Amino acid sequence: MTSGRNHAIVESRADARTGCDVPWESAGSACPRLLQSDSTARCEFRGGADCFFLLYQQSKGEIQMKNPLDSLWGTIISGLVLTVILYFVVKSVLG
Amino acid sequence: MDYVPALARWLHFMAGVMWIGLLYYFNFVQVAALKAATADGTAAGITKHVAPRALLFFRWAAVVTWLAGAALLSDKFVDAFTLRHGMAGIGVGAWLGTIMLFNVWVLIWPNQQKILGLKPATDEEKGAARRVAFLASRANVALSIPMLFFMAGGWSHRALFGL
Numbered sequence: 001m002t003s004g005r006n007h008a009i010v011e012s013r014a015d016a017r018t019g020c021d022v023p024w025e026s027a028g029s030a031c032p033r034l035l036q037s038d039s040t041a042r043c044e045f046r047g048g049a050d051c052f053f054l055l056y057q058q059s060k061g062e063i064q065m066k067n068p069l070d071s072l073w074g075t076i077i078s079g080l081v082l083t084v085i086l087y088f089v090v091k092s093v094l095g
Numbered sequence: 096m097d098y099v100p101a102l103a104r105w106l107h108f109m110a111g112v113m114w115i116g117l118l119y120y121f122n123f124v125q126v127a128a129l130k131a132a133t134a135d136g137t138a139a140g141i142t143k144h145v146a147p148r149a150l151l152f153f154r155w156a157a158v159v160t161w162l163a164g165a166a167l168l169s170d171k172f173v174d175a176f177t178l179r180h181g182m183a184g185i186g187v188g189a190w191l192g193t194i195m196l197f198n199v200w201v202l203i204w205p206n207q208q209k210i211l212g213l214k215p216a217t218d219e220e221k222g223a224a225r226r227v228a229f230l231a232s233r234a235n236v237a238l239s240i241p242m243l244f245f246m247a248g249g250w251s252h253r254a255l256f257g258l
Binding site: 067 | 183238245
């Protein structure tokens with residue numbers, strides 16, 4: 001898998017249906033641009049429009065996301081992110 | 096009545112340490128221990144003898160913490176919960192603590208009663224209860240991080256908020 005600022009390609013030889021490293025059941029029909037050859041399938045993401053497409057697919061439940069609360073590290077990171085958000089909220093209120 | 100805030104603060108800290116300490120015990124120790132204990136057939140030791148006692152102190156410590164916190168806020172209670180008059184920091188902490196208390200009594204405890212067999216439940220209901228209790232408990236761990244940041248935000252935090 002390679003990724004750039006606004007460009008990412010997920011490549012896999014394992015599952016030609018998704019062309020991605022993620023299983024078909026997880027990705028669903030989320031791949032915006034499937035590029036297939038005989039031995040390789042690639043799923044290409046190009047910038048904001050594709051991100052919007054993925055968010056739309058997620059909102060429809062076609063991509064199954066993991067719950068961060070299922071892992072301790074995910075839980076701790078969620079708590080830290082919430083702390084930062086609330087810090088700015090409180091700072092603006094006290095401002 | 097000057098001794099009331101001092102006693103309330105002391106009680107708030109002691110009960111809070113017990114509440115959050117047991118919350119961290121459940122999430123950092125017991126969840127993993129139960130998985131290992133289930134694998135070697137010794138889970139009953141935890142579910143019969145440890146978990147019910149830990150839950151008893153856990154849920155009542157939550158109540159005492161909240162009540163002592165409310166007594167400590169005293170006439171600033173409304174200002175804190177409405178984030179007014181410079182009470183936004185402690186107010187956010189108070190709101191998070193209140194949400195956590197709700198999770199304990201409305202989501203964690205009723206579902207733990209089903210899981211531990213203190214209330215009748217089918218296997219399907221137990222499975223659903225296990226997931227709800229687990230997520231509510233994990234949510235409380237996540238909420239405890241900002242809650243402690245804002246609760247502990249006395250004079251030491253003033254510089255962080257540019258005061």
